[in-house]
Amino acid sequence: MKLNLKNPIVFFDLETTGTNINTDRIVEICYLKVYPNGNEETKTMRINPEMHIPEQSSAIHGIYDKDVADCPTFKGVAKDIARDIEGCDLAGFNSNRFDIPVLAEEFLRAGVDIDMMKRKFIDVQVIYHKLEQRTLSAAYKFYCQKNLEDAHTAEADTRATYEVLKAQLDRYPEELQNDMAFLAEYSSFNKNVDFAGRIVYDEKGVEVFNFGKYKGMSVSEVLQKDPGYYSWILNGDFTLNTKNVLTKIRLRESGLTTK
Incomplete structure (x- = not known):
């Protein structure tokens, strides 16, 4: 099902140094920008986190210190990313609890003034968990009948998340509306004032x-x-x-x- 969009929507995924939204940093970001007319743009970039990537994190996403040593810092690309997502709604897999708060922290550290609260946030994982209770790889298999190759790479996870949301809309026409405001409300557990939900x-x-x-x-x-x-x-x-x-x-x- 084609998404019914009033604004462009950016599906994105982060690979990071860890899972602490206060202190961990981005090492890779991929975003897929979908326009109301159906056109798509994809961008993937690796980021020098300016800190050691713990071995346990590298074992998951396959990115090591040497892989990002010559990459730009987030501060170096923050304005470009902010410009790319300006006026767009945002979507991801577990994004409301992790990716959105981490991205907001990085913007604050970089001194980039962007009001992300103006956007609608669609968390495909929340929709999935409310309806099926699985992981992204299982969701991709369940909804799209395909195996998720290269899981835990930002680009593969981003593309899979986009495809899963479209398949969810096809599968649950009575429960879900092809409307970003509805999906943002549906995929939110709380009405957060801050991104971390404190x-x-x-x-x-x-x-x-x-x-x-x-x-x-x-x-x-x-x-x-x-x-x-x-x-x-x-x-x-x-x-x-x-x-x-x-x-x-x-x-x-x-x-x-x-x-």
Whole structure:
């Protein structure tokens, strides 16, 4: 089934130094840009993460330090990537929980101002898990009747994710709508305020903490009740995006604004 697109959509996949969205870095990115008229563009690039790639990570994606030694850093290509995804919705496999937060962190480190929250996020893994409960390789086999060759390479995983979403739309016409707003809502577990999901909107649209001792409590109330909690988060092992979002809420509640 051809996707019903109002905006271009970018399917993307990251290979990284590890699975910590706070500290790990991108070593390869591939994105497949699909236009409303059906035209497609693909780009794959390797990135020098400016840190050692742990052997256990290299064993999965096959990328070693020597393979990226002469590649550009993310900061060197960040503006190009931002330009390529400008005005596009974003889709991936486990992207809402991993790829989107990691990409947002890299943009922040590179000093590139891009408001990714304006986009719709379609996570094909969430759709799959809600309907079938499998992995990407199994999803590809199940929906597309093909074996996923070169699994855990960014390009193969990106292409497979795109094909799986189209097949899902064909298979579940009664459950799914060929509409990016619907798919973004369907593939979201929570209405996140930050990409990592540390702060979410409750059923009334109020920003609440989604972790720790104040889970479920209003962020603004917690900041008034326990001002030290803000400093604890800013000095803690949280993503830059989470800290930025919390700061904006704090400034808003204080009657101030950010630039």
